[in-house]
Amino acid sequence: MVWYQSRVVGERPVYLQLPAPNAMTLRWGTEQPAADTVFYGLAADKLDKQVSESQVTVNHRVSLKGLEPNTRYYYRIKHQGQWRQAQAEWFVTSPLPQKTDQGTDLETGQAGTEYMARFWILGDPGKWIARSQVRDAGLTWLQENAKGRGAYADALLTTGDNAYANATNEEYLSEFFLPYEKVLKNIPLWPVYGNHDARRWAFYKLFERPLHAESGGLASNSKQYFSFDYAQAHFIILDNHHHDLSPDTAMTDWLKRDIKQTKQKWVIVLFHHPPYTGGTYDSDNKKHSRGRMTRTREELLPIFEYLGVDLVISGHSHVYERSHLLHCHYGLSNSFKQNMVLDAGVENQSGRQYKKAGPFAAGITGTMYMVLGSSGEGNKRGIDHPALPFTSAKAGSIVLDINATTLTSRYITADQTVEDRFSMIKSATGKPVANCN
Numbered sequence: 001m002v003w004y005q006s007r008v009v010g011e012r013p014v015y016l017q018l019p020a021p022n023a024m025t026l027r028w029g030t031e032q033p034a035a036d037t038v039f040y041g042l043a044a045d046k047l048d049k050q051v052s053e054s055q056v057t058v059n060h061r062v063s064l065k066g067l068e069p070n071t072r073y074y075y076r077i078k079h080q081g082q083w084r085q086a087q088a089e090w091f092v093t094s095p096l097p098q099k100t101d102q103g104t105d106l107e108t109g110q111a112g113t114e115y116m117a118r119f120w121i122l123g124d125p126g127k128w129i130a131r132s133q134v135r136d137a138g139l140t141w142l143q144e145n146a147k148g149r150g151a152y153a154d155a156l157l158t159t160g161d162n163a164y165a166n167a168t169n170e171e172y173l174s175e176f177f178l179p180y181e182k183v184l185k186n187i188p189l190w191p192v193y194g195n196h197d198a199r200r201w202a203f204y205k206l207f208e209r210p211l212h213a214e215s216g217g218l219a220s221n222s223k224q225y226f227s228f229d230y231a232q233a234h235f236i237i238l239d240n241h242h243h244d245l246s247p248d249t250a251m252t253d254w255l256k257r258d259i260k261q262t263k264q265k266w267v268i269v270l271f272h273h274p275p276y277t278g279g280t281y282d283s284d285n286k287k288h289s290r291g292r293m294t295r296t297r298e299e300l301l302p303i304f305e306y307l308g309v310d311l312v313i314s315g316h317s318h319v320y321e322r323s324h325l326l327h328c329h330y331g332l333s334n335s336f337k338q339n340m341v342l343d344a345g346v347e348n349q350s351g352r353q354y355k356k357a358g359p360f361a362a363g364i365t366g367t368m369y370m371v372l373g374s375s376g377e378g379n380k381r382g383i384d385h386p387a388l389p390f391t392s393a394k395a396g397s398i399v400l401d402i403n404a405t406t407l408t409s410r411y412i413t414a415d416q417t418v419e420d421r422f423s424m425i426k427s428a429t430g431k432p433v434a435n436c437n
Helices: 002-006 131-144 169-177 250-261 288-306
Strands: 012-020 023-034 037-041 049-052 057-065 072-079 089-092 117-122 155-158 226-230 233-237 266-270 311-314 320-326 341-343 346-348 351-357 367-372 390-392 396-402 406-413 418-427
Touching: 002 169, 012 089, 012 169, 023 072, 037 057, 049 057, 057 072, 117 131, 131 396, 131 406, 233 250, 250 288, 288 367, 320 351, 320 418, 341 351, 367 396, 390 418
Parallel strands: 117 155, 233 266, 266 311, 311 367, 351 418
Antiparallel strands: 012 023, 023 057, 037 049, 037 072, 072 089, 117 396, 226 233, 320 341, 320 367, 320 390, 346 351, 396 406, 406 418
16 A cells, blocks of 8 residues: 555646756656656747657656756646647746855855845645645735745745645645645745655655755765755755664764855755644653654754754644744753853844854854744644744744845744744854853
């Protein structure tokens, strides 16, 4: 049964993967096997380039290469002599990453100009209770606040559990690909692997992972963990469900080397099981999630904080929760002390504002932790972890804006309310600390 339900077969709408300044990969599925052709170009009425598959298949994959950075392209797919789309669709390539050398001038050569990047993040989107309301509220906000951008968002990310309950091929279609069809055809996708994704084998057949740093970062040679760059941001996606989190494993060794090598101004990490939560799961309870939350808190958080990670986003708990800039809280919730808050921010008309030393400041500069597992449903259970003072039981999604100096986050709920808004500013007046003593 597991093998049968994990087969990747049948019709599947087109979705975008592995974005890069010079490339984009298109995936889709068909009932009938064929070698399909992608026609593309710089205008919807002039698709003057084409790439054809070399083999007949029902699981289609075409990588378009030699593209220009930060450029809108139009495309249309022909299957067995017929167009799959009624008209040409579009995507926008990534800008060249803006790199810094220990916070000084831009590098010459392949360094890009400053760019305000926008990311739409969904938490546990496979749940269906409030999915359509969250999707529509997020899209409405994005489109009303596009402000002349090439795309209303630069990428779509998730925190895992992309299909419920068992992540079968059919459930991915009905619970993810079809509900987000209008988004996935234009906006590239980076999904996290969650515990429900792990119930079948379809996930790694459906989704591309950049084993060889195709989208920037340090090559991991693993589908379970990788990184990518986008403008001023460096993203790291980890598997904290299946992978061993012990020190000196292949993943933790790669993680340290990857963070140390990046010259992007912001570092954001995503995985599924949260280190802190008081929502539908209790991160103090070692029996919950088989201890994965405890191991994440004890093994990974010291790495993040000592190497300057700015924001950690997880899912699993079907609520929204957020911390201040923290350091050195690796135990149970009753061990949390206020001196573990490195910066509590200042409230203003635009939300709460934090100042963070860096980039590349010596010492611990504070890391913010966010739980986003509520894009399919909210939850009315008690939410009371002392490290997470900002909470919401409403279903919603995150819009994350990042430029050279400022990271801004908005939690947009299903009723189209901005429930939580904060900004983090890289500043010379931020106060790093030497260690946890």
